[in-house]
Amino acid sequence: MSADDPEAPWPIRILHLHSSFSLGGKEARAVRLMNLMGDRAHHTILSAMPDALGAREAIDPGIAVDFPRDAPPLHGKPSLRRYRDLARYMTGFDLLLSYNWGGMDGVMARRVYVSRWWHSMPELIHHEDGFNEDESVKRNWKRNLFRRAALRTAQAVVVPSTLLQRIAAEEWRAGDRTHLIRNGIDVAAYAKGPSVPIPGFERREGEVVIGTVAGLRKVKDLPRLVRAVAALPPGVRLVIVGEGPERGAIAAEATACSMIERLVLPGFMAEPAKWIGHFDLLALSSLSEQAPIAVIEAMAAGLPSSARCRRCRRDGVGREQAVRRRG
Amino acid sequence: MVSDANRPFVAADEAGFRAALTKMAGNSALRAEVGAANRRVAAERFAETTMVGAYETLYARALEGYGLFSGKWVGFD
Numbered sequence: 001m002s003a004d005d006p007e008a009p010w011p012i013r014i015l016h017l018h019s020s021f022s023l024g025g026k027e028a029r030a031v032r033l034m035n036l037m038g039d040r041a042h043h044t045i046l047s048a049m050p051d052a053l054g055a056r057e058a059i060d061p062g063i064a065v066d067f068p069r070d071a072p073p074l075h076g077k078p079s080l081r082r083y084r085d086l087a088r089y090m091t092g093f094d095l096l097l098s099y100n101w102g103g104m105d106g107v108m109a110r111r112v113y114v115s116r117w118w119h120s121m122p123e124l125i126h127h128e129d130g131f132n133e134d135e136s137v138k139r140n141w142k143r144n145l146f147r148r149a150a151l152r153t154a155q156a157v158v159v160p161s162t163l164l165q166r167i168a169a170e171e172w173r174a175g176d177r178t179h180l181i182r183n184g185i186d187v188a189a190y191a192k193g194p195s196v197p198i199p200g201f202e203r204r205e206g207e208v209v210i211g212t213v214a215g216l217r218k219v220k221d222l223p224r225l226v227r228a229v230a231a232l233p234p235g236v237r238l239v240i241v242g243e244g245p246e247r248g249a250i251a252a253e254a255t256a257c258s259m260i261e262r263l264v265l266p267g268f269m270a271e272p273a274k275w276i277g278h279f280d281l282l283a284l285s286s287l288s289e290q291a292p293i294a295v296i297e298a299m300a301a302g303l304p305s306s307a308r309c310r311r312c313r314r315d316g317v318g319r320e321q322a323v324r325r326r327g
Numbered sequence: 328m329v330s331d332a333n334r335p336f337v338a339a340d341e342a343g344f345r346a347a348l349t350k351m352a353g354n355s356a357l358r359a360e361v362g363a364a365n366r367r368v369a370a371e372r373f374a375e376t377t378m379v380g381a382y383e384t385l386y387a388r389a390l391e392g393y394g395l396f397s398g399k400w401v402g403f404d
Binding site: 012032033036037040041094095122123124125155156158161179181182183184185186187190191208210224228229231232233236280281283285295296298299300301302303304305306307308309 | 329344
């Protein structure tokens with residue numbers, strides 16, 4: 001083995017601290033990166049919502065991964081005892097990767113106990129992709145204090161957009177430990193056009209298909225999209241790909257707007273490159289993530305997007321390029 | 328993050344969002360034009376190789392320079 005092509009004497013043991021491991025944009029990216037690491041890493045995944053593990057199916061069969069049931073919990077009230085257990089658990093790994101607010105308890109646990117186990121404590125890199133609805137415009141000040149304290153000993157904070165870069169660097173005092181890494185996808189795979197059908201959907205002559213890809217959660221404000229499409233001519237249909245607790249509320253809204261027959265809810269679908277081309281345009285009624293992967297996927301498939309975004313006066317989907325040009 | 332041609336269809340308010348949807352839904356030539364511009368921007372800025380390269384460099388800093396994606400020792404600053 002040459003120096004350029006080392007034989008690693010170990011698979012790198014990585015502990016992932018996720019807020020939830022249901023398949024959303026950030027989880028899909030994390031899984032894609034895991035798959036690309038191949039046999040060079042052994043993964044252990046903790047989720048602050050221990051039953052939300054939908055992204056598990058997307059992990060390649062050849063990837064070594066554990067979802068331990070006996071690990072210290074990532075969720076619960078902050079307590080020194082729980083933090084100590086978590087921190088001690090961390091010392092069994094080579095790298096700690098935390099994600100969003102739900103992973104922040106792990107960041108704090110390491111922060112509190114890093115000096116006790118400094119010789120065996122791995123580095124931590126935090127990933128922040130966006131916020132829940134309660135923090136999308138203004139961050140909760142208590143959480144910000146917590147983040148500021150917890151992130152002090154994190155090696156890096158990864159963000160996908162310039163707005164989050166500013167928030168992490170300034171509000172959370174991560175400064176130059178903040179790294180902007182834009183979400184990337186296999187662009188070429190999207191150029192080929194759709195190859196699998198969307199269940200319950202068949203294109204009708206002359207119709208226009210507005211599509212969206214989202215977890216059916218409140219923060220996505222999907223009933224608003226239903227109302228907007230209901231106001232369009234009858235030849236326009238809406239397809240919402242995704243699963244979640246708001247399914248009933250979305251269908252009820254469509255019934256109330258007399259557009260239920262123009263709505264398709266096929267549930268969750270993996271591999272958007274294979275079906276997103278059925279859409280004529282992508283619509284997002286609320287942007288909770290900063291660089292929504294669905295918009296990038298739609299762009300790669302050659303689709304236009306329309307979105308409603310309260311923050312976009314300043315940054316986000318619409319403004320980011322302008323900000324980049326200035327800076 | 329969208330193309331310049333797409334930017335007018337990102338609205339800060341409900342009325343603007345509905346107007347954008349109406350305009351897009353009613354004009355297939357416009358959709359094709361904006362879509363093509365988006366595809367160019369996606370290829371330029373959101374290629375997966377760029378993202379993976381950035382994660383490799385960043386994670387390597389925590390792993391004494393070991394590149395998790397390439398299996399090589401990578402430089403980091």
